[in-house]
Amino acid sequence: QKEVEQNSGPLSVPEGAIASLNCTYSDRGSQSFFWYRQYSGKSPELIMSIYSNGDKEDGRFTAQLNKASQYVSLLIRDSQPSDSATYLCAFEGFQKLVFGTGTRLLVSP
C-alpha cells in the first residue's frame, strides 16, 4: 500500500470552475498535512497546511481534512489557467514528510 495515494490525472476543468484534488494517507497518527504546487520544470511551492479536522480557507484555496477517513483534499475556486500545475499532497509521518506522486491539473480558458 502506498503511503500517500493521489490520482495522477490530468484533472481537466474549465476556467472559473471548482477544481477538487483528493489525497488519502496511510499513517493514522499523522497530525500535519500539506499541499504543494509544482509548475512544470519548477520546484514545489508550499501553498496550504492543515492540522485540524474540517476546512481551512486561504483566498481561492480550501483544504479539507478528515482524519477518521484519512482523507485530505484541496479545492480551488474560480480556477484560472495559471493554476495549471501538479499538486503534491504530503503528510508528516514516520519522522519525515511523505509525499504523494501528485495530481496534474489542467485549467482550460
Place this chain on the structure above:
Amino acid sequence: ETGVTQTPRHLVMGMTNKKSLKCEQHLGHNAMYWYKQSAKKPLELMFVYSLEERVENNSVPSRFSPECPNSSHLFLHLHTLQPEDSALYLCASSQDRGWQPQHFGDGTRLSIL
C-alpha cells in the same frame, strides 16, 4: 527568486565521473534537505542537515555523499552513479528541522549516460 539557489541546473555525466551539486540559501534557515524526484515517483527524502549536522540519511547509496560546510551551503557529491540515478535533485530549507520544507530550489536535472 525562490531564496534557494541550486547549481548547475542541468548535468550530464558518465558513470565513472565525479561531480558535485551545490545549494545555497540566505533565508537564515537552520535545516537543509536533499530530495530526489523521479518521473511518476513521489519526492524521496535523501538527507537532512540541521545546524550543519546530518540528522538523517534515508538509506541512500554511498555513491551519494552530502556535505554541509555551514548553514547556508549544502553539497551533494556524486561518484560512480548508475543510470537509475537520473532524476531531478531538489534542495530545500526550513526554519528548523521540525518544520516542513518551506522553500525549494529549482533543482538540478541529472542525466547519467
